[in-house]
Structure formats: structure tokens, C-alpha cells
Amino acid sequence: MQTDRRLFLALAVFAAMPTGSMSAFGGEINDVDGPAIKGYDPVAYFTAGKPVAGSAQFTTLYKGTTFRFASAANRDAFVAAPEKYAPQYGGFCAYGAAGGYKAVIDPAAWTITDGKLYLNYSTRVQRSWNQDQAGYISKADRQWPSVAKQDKVNR
DSSP: OHHHHHHHHHHHHHHHSOOOOOOTTSSOOOOTTSSGGGGBOHHHHHHTSSOOBOEEEEEEEETTEEEEESSHHHHHHHHHOHHHHSOGGGGSOHHHHHHTSOBOOEEEEEEEETTEEEEESOHHHHHHHHHSHHHHHHHHHHHHHHHTTOOOOBO
């Protein structure tokens, strides 16, 4: 009986511990500057083909981070398939992830490659990214497990 109570308390403490925001690769989701993608709607990149500011009226939590959407329909699409719409590398700069570090993003610096959303630090960095997306994605995929564990975020 005492062991059961200790196990229950240990599980309760573990469940209450903050887990941080986790991406598909096991790292944090970028909420350095507030909501994910600085409040931009991740679904709109796919449906509108451009960055669209989300609204505080249409939000959801995904892996501990708030995502905003331009409409209830976009929010519902995200909730139904978050792995389809969530940005790669936790929403940190994909070019930075390839280089072995976390960096903030500019929501206007983005690409969709093979059905996945990649964000970059700036449109200047995006130009470099666009010169060899496949190579950078390969590097970032290899680097992300260790990059995800970093506390420091480059601004």
C-alpha cells in the first residue's frame, strides 16, 4: 500500500513537471518571441501561399506552445494534422539548425519543400538556404537532435 502511494506521488510529480515544448525531433518549439512563428498562422503558408498573421481568437496549444491562426478552419486543420503544418526544427531557423545552432526566425522568410514548412532567420539567409535546400535539410536533420537540446538561441 505504501509503495503504491509513493508510486502515485512520483507519477503525479512527474506529470506536473514542465516538459517544455517539443518538436517532432525532440527539441523545443520556438516561442522565444511569444506564440510559435511569432504569431503567424502555420496553415496559411500552405493554403494562402504566404505568411498570414494569426489571431488571439483562434489558438491551440501544440506540444506546450501556443499557435495562432487566421481562422477557425485553419486552427481545426492544424489540430487534425499538426505534424503536417508545424514548422520543421521546432520553428527555429532551418539554416541555423543545419549549422548546428538555434536561431530566431522572420515569418516572411519561409519555404515549403516536400510538403514541409521551413523557416529562416531572414530573407538574406533564405537566399543562401535556397541555393541548396536538400543539402541543408540533410545537415539539419542530422544536427537537430543535438541542436534541440541547446538552451542558447541566436538572435
